[in-house]
Amino acid sequence: MKLTRRQQDIYQTLLDNRERFDHPPTYDELCRLLGLSSRGSLHKHIQALVQAGLVEPMEGLQRGIRLTEPEKPEGIPFLGRIAAGRPIEAITQAELMKVPDELLGRGPCYVLQVAGDSMIEEGIFDGDFVIIERQERADNGDIVVALVNNDEVTLKKIEQKPGQVILYPANSAMSAMVYTPDQVQIQGVLRGLMRGYS
Amino acid sequence: MKLTRRQQDIYQTLLDNRERFDHPPTYDELCRLLGLSSRGSLHKHIQALVQAGLVEPMEGLQRGIRLTEPEKPEGIPFLGRIAAGRPIEAITQAELMKVPDELLGRGPCYVLQVAGDSMIEEGIFDGDFVIIERQERADNGDIVVALVNNDEVTLKKIEQKPGQVILYPANSAMSAMVYTPDQVQIQGVLRGLMRGYS
DNA sequence: TAGAATAGAGAACAAGTGGAGAACAAATCA
């Protein structure tokens, strides 16, 4: 729903004066603030804001004009599955997943679901959810999400030496891969893991 | 339940004067404080606050208007560490730990921190947090918290046969233990696991 | 330029809100 100019005005006024009121303003109070002299006129605008979801509808009650709380979306985005050898499956609508604070890094994080057994010896199993902190650099020994050759995304333990980057799986059936630094782009570092037992 | 303006007023007054009274205020006292002359009027407002969960309902008693304690720490209790061979360290003050819904069972749950490597081949490492659903029965193959000989608590995979109970570790350096059913008491079933990488 | 959309004024209305006070019953106190 698109807002008219005046409606945006009024919404802005509501935002600006949010603190000034100890109580949410009534139509009359807001009219005075806006220099209107008719509640009826204001009512149409407020209805538009309600339609737009910016103002709480008052269901027959008289408790002033309340802005809808932009409900803080708890959780961090779940971006899909990661398998060695396949790019992250794009998930169009990033679903949010609640994660305990203890497992979060300091920076922005996201969640991936592990596909495959390449890290099984680190206790990371197929189907586990990993919490990844988005960052471009990692320390040696960190487990990282790495984009290799701009093509495939993989979860591996990293070792960076001058001139080469080694990605170690944690599965004795697989072998480490050696790349040049410009082949490997770090997309995040493992910060936490969650597993559900049905 | 949304509060009306006067109800907010009154709630604020209650908060502000919380210290001033040695006893929680009666309706009459609060009326005087608010400039009301009718208990009946106040009663309606207080009822709204009770509905909103801000004031304790008084069940027939005459003990004044008490605020409900606002704290509602969500999470499930963290009960300590579990090691094969040792009882759960008693934690006097059960700390609460937030856990994603996906990792919770249907019933009451608690969290333990794993000590030792006895389940390492199941991807359960030293220091991991496990979410346990409190129940006395388990299916074969479940990973359970079991009290053995009323003495030691351990996290193992269980197999129950007529006349015997076998507890399997997931560590090839350790061997399974066989007990009689009355030696083993199931205290919960593994539902989830969380691991943090510093 | 005609028509549509936007904005506002003001009247009238119904319902919600806040309060007074009486009457009661249970709890508490002397």
Place this chain on the structure above:
DNA sequence: TGATTTGTTCTCCACTTGTTCTCTATTCTA
């Protein structure tokens, strides 16, 4: 025990507040 306090329920009333109208002026647009 009897007297009093205290919470509850009730009816009644004033007045705010949100809503719905109609009417008018202005601005935008095809």
